[in-house]
Amino acid sequence: MRVLFVASEMAPWVKVGGLGDVLGSLPPALRALGVDVRVCLPAHAGVLDRAPEPRLVERFEVHHQKGPMLVEVFESRLGDLPVYLISGPTIPRDAAVYSADMGEEAPRFVLFSLAALELAKRLSVDVLHCHDWHAAAATWQLARRREVDPALRGMTSLLTVHNLPYAGHGAAGALYDFGIQATDDDRLPEHLRHTPLGLGLVAADAISTVSRGYAREILTAHYGHGFEHLLSTRREDLYGIMNGLDLARWDPATDPALPAGFSADALAGRRACRRELAHALGLPQDRPIVAVVSRLVSQKGIDVALRALRAVSDRVSVALLGEGDPHLEHEVRSLAAAFPAHVSATIGFDAALARRMYGGADMVLMPSRYEPCGMTQMIGMRYGCVPVACETGGLADTVLDLDLSEAPTGVLFPEPTAAS
Incomplete structure (x- = not known):
């Protein structure tokens, strides 16, 4: 089975929060178990300078209202894990990972999502595993396009929510510019129907979040942030799977940052x-x-x-x-x-x-x-x-x-x- 993880960050190359830790540890662990896992990231925040020996492997165009955008895909490796870096006109290579300016951030991640889906098609991926709103538009487009594109009919999608309130508010204009309309799904309130996360949660074949407790909480009005009705109707597709800790990377017995090593048996x-x-x-x-x-x-x-x-x-x-x-x-x-x-x-x-x-x-x-x-x-x-x-x-x-x-x-x- 071939799985493509699509996310905005991955330790150690580009990391802001826990998402980066998850992408830096889970795909290598799955690959060690024999799963053909690959990772797709935007070529932002100087990641091309940190990735070892990136080489250009794909060029293709993504539709935009003002004319097609040329996308380039570079391949590098984290150990034996293939990592693909998406570069394009709205993905500044020196930009910070995230921006408070949705006029800059939304076009970056919408282009990234659509390019990641095209890459997944060219790689003959079985499972497209998208993380948070930054990649969620890919699950929406997959659901729309596989009805008419035979090359996508065997591909399924999983959308993992790491932090539900971050839905991509303010991305409606960027979605429209790339040819994506708001959903009319009445399980979502109006203000969420044109957010990348709202579209992704409607369309994904399966939804996961990062603990069983949070999976229960987001079905309530207090924690659901407007998504609770949709998620309640999709309860059968919603899974809470706890993040794990890489015990080799986090080992006080061998941690070079510590002045002395220790363990539970030697304190x-x-x-x-x-x-x-x-x-x-x-x-x-x-x-x-x-x-x-x-x-x-x-x-x-x-x-x-x-x-x-x-x-x-x-x-x-x-x-x-x-x-x-x-x-x-x-x-x-x-x-x-x-x-x-x-x-x-x-x-x-x-x-x-x-x-x-x-x-x-x-x-x-x-x-x-x-x-x-x-x-x-x-x-x-x-x-x-x-x-x-x-x-x-x-x-x-x-x-x-x-x-x-x-x-x-x-x-x-x-x-x-x-x-x-």
């Missing part, structure tokens, strides 16, 4: 990691160290975390690492300024520091308002950093609570509030 190295982390961040050794390693956005409950940490600032040390919303970045800096002796704040993303925080902190705090899966809690458990998390989505599926389990792995609290 002396973890004590050394804790001492080094406290010293490096200027934190006292005699307080529990609470880590926050996160995008600084409302979804992650960062405002909740800051209020809670301020309330217990006389009892714990805090290490914060992340970037995102400028207002939340300011609030993080303000907390560190108010308690400089026992709060450290690093704005930005530092992969090595993140690993040292997992390996040296006592707890990792995750007060997410919703969390489709979450990787931080899994890494924390792997590195002996106890997750303290809101009981939602994938967090509830993976963290075994101290008061509810005979073999606890963390602490769950019921609501994303400072009091909780």
Whole structure:
């Protein structure tokens, strides 16, 4: 069986969040099991400079209202995994992975989706596995075109939703320019009928999301963001499949970012990691160290975390690492300024520091308002950093609570509030 993963990012070449981690680990794992897996990415964010020896393998045109757009496809490899990089007029090679400007972002990902479908056809793919709104238009076009194109009739589609609220709002103009009309499916509210994710969820042969808990939650009005009625009618096609952690890439016994290796059976190295982390961040050794390693956005409950940490600032040390919303970045800096002796704040993303925080902190705090899966809690458990998390989505599926389990792995609290 030949499977083509279609997504906007893949670690280590181009990564912003958990999607990049999934694409960097799941396809190689499936390939090792004997599945003919390939990956398709946009040639953006300088990925052509990081991919080893990319070679041009395809050229073809994609329809556009102003005239056909020439697309080029480059092939490279991540180990023995074939990776295809799509380049075209609306896919800037030096652009950031994502943009707040939908006038730039929507044409990029619509062209990418349609080019990925054409590539899948040329590769005689059996399963087109699309991820999030950035690739969802491919599932819609596949459903439309296989009715008239014999070369597509044997191809099925799977659309994986990593974060439902990100639907591609504002992409209607780009869809129209590439010849894609809004759906009239009344299971969707009007404002979602011209979004790439809305089209994809209507058309995909199967839908998955990244935990069983999130699959249940998105059937409700609170978490469904307008998609709940459609998803409820497609319940039989909806699967919750937990993301996994690559235990070879995340191994505290061999992690080169740590000052000392350790394992569950040999914890002396973890004590050394804790001492080094406290010293490096200027934190006292005699307080529990609470880590926050996160995008600084409302979804992650960062405002909740800051209020809670301020309330217990006389009892714990805090290490914060992340970037995102400028207002939340300011609030993080303000907390560190108010308690400089026992709060450290690093704005930005530092992969090595993140690993040292997992390996040296006592707890990792995750007060997410919703969390489709979450990787931080899994890494924390792997590195002996106890997750303290809101009981939602994938967090509830993976963290075994101290008061509810005979073999606890963390602490769950019921609501994303400072009091909780």
